[in-house]
Amino acid sequence: MESKRISADFMRLDSLPGIGDVIYLGATWRHPEYAEWENEIVTLVEEGELEAEARLIRYPIEGDEQWYGVLVSPIRDIYTETVAS
């Protein structure tokens, strides 16, 4: 079955201690719908640029829970050169 695709900003590539490379996906209050895929492998997509598989986790930062995608695959380049008219 194809994994859930979640739009992500790969400029938010980060590292969490003891966890590794992650992409920040926003606060849990902002994306309650992600709870359905918590701890599952999802595909993070920066449309037209990059994609990667990641395990969706909650992680507390400054006392608030945040969603992160823990990368479990290399980041794939899906860039296609199209220029806005």
Next chain:
Amino acid sequence: MPKPMAIQIDLSAINQLTEIVIRAGDLKASQAVQHLIQRYEPDDRYEPMIYGLSTVFRQGASLDQLAKIYTFPNKKLSVSFINALINELAQVQHGLILYVTPTARIADHHTLAITYQGLPLVSLRGYSKSHFTPGFSWAKKGFPNKLLLYPWRKP
């Protein structure tokens, strides 16, 4: 523990003609406007919470230097002079704030917020492509067209 307040870059204290801000990715791509709107997000590591776009800024750094320091996976980087952004936004009665928002991987990570009537916008959702008017041409004429694209590619 109270959250820290995000520090703002004093844009009046830097050389706006030479300082640059970069963002990974191709802002000339056909879907770039929509991507920017989607990527204008809150960062609740700070109190008050801030909103904006992830960018990289380091005072005095050139594009080459930033491209070497930070190995973005994207094939292209987009870059703008601070002065160009400020002028473009001013033409449509908007402004910008650059917050210092470092991450573990990007020490020079900054959040670029757009302001209107002096207040930071919490979303660009109202600025969809279909709603562009002469009063807000930033996203259509400003970012994608006036940002210089640097043909930097992964080694």
